Amino acid sequence: MDTSSIELPGSEVESLTLSEGGVVIIRFSRAYIIKTMTGSSERTRWWQVGDLEFYDAAIEGDCPDFPRVCTGGDLTENIYTYRDMVPIPLASRGRAHCNLGFEGSERRLVITAGGVKLQMEDRPRYIEHFRC
Numbered sequence: 001m002d003t004s005s006i007e008l009p010g011s012e013v014e015s016l017t018l019s020e021g022g023v024v025i026i027r028f029s030r031a032y033i034i035k036t037m038t039g040s041s042e043r044t045r046w047w048q049v050g051d052l053e054f055y056d057a058a059i060e061g062d063c064p065d066f067p068r069v070c071t072g073g074d075l076t077e078n079i080y081t082y083r084d085m086v087p088i089p090l091a092s093r094g095r096a097h098c099n100l101g102f103e104g105s106e107r108r109l110v111i112t113a114g115g116v117k118l119q120m121e122d123r124p125r126y127i128e129h130f131r132c
Contacts (some may be wrong), residue, residue: 004051006086006118007032008100009072016059016066016109024111025056027099029067032126033088042131046124052086054096056114064105073100073108077116090118 006028013027033046052075072084076097092102096116 002035002037004033004035004088005082006088007034007045008070008075008086010086011070012056012067013070013102016063016068018057018059022058022113024054024059024113026052026100026109028052031086031120032127034085042086043128045127047127048120048124049122050120052090052098053119054092054098054111054113054115055117057096057111058113060094060110060112062107063109064102064107071101071103072132073098075084075116076130078100086118088118089114108111 001087011028011032012030013026015027017025017027019025028050030047031050033048035046043059052068057075075094077090078094084121093115096113098109098111
């Protein structure tokens with residue numbers, strides 16, 4: 001099966017927005033995407049702009065200022081925990097949690113929510129092939 005996912009370490013977060021109604025949006029100015037194809041010993045790296053949206057959400061504690069480069073972390077949706085990655089596509093109702101770290105800051109971005117959705121814009125742009 002072919003798969004795609006955002007690789008959180010190194011991905012660039014442009015901004016964090018908290019809207020009315022409890023919607024928190026993490027805006028990626030450059031999300032690095034890893035694509036794998038069944039039967040291939042190579043993967044491809046791409047980049048794309050997109051938003052990770054949390055619904056019925058709350059930010060816990062103080063978060064860092066943006067823009068920043070992500071160093072990784074966990075994204076949980078219902079019973080699944082994704083470490084250092086976000087699957088593409090992603091749209092889930094139910095318990096969601098996010099705990100991300102960033103370069104140059106000791107603060108972590110911690111979000112709890114009632115749903116999460118990934119919205120990518122435009123098209124992915126190719127960077128390179130690499131072996132597994």
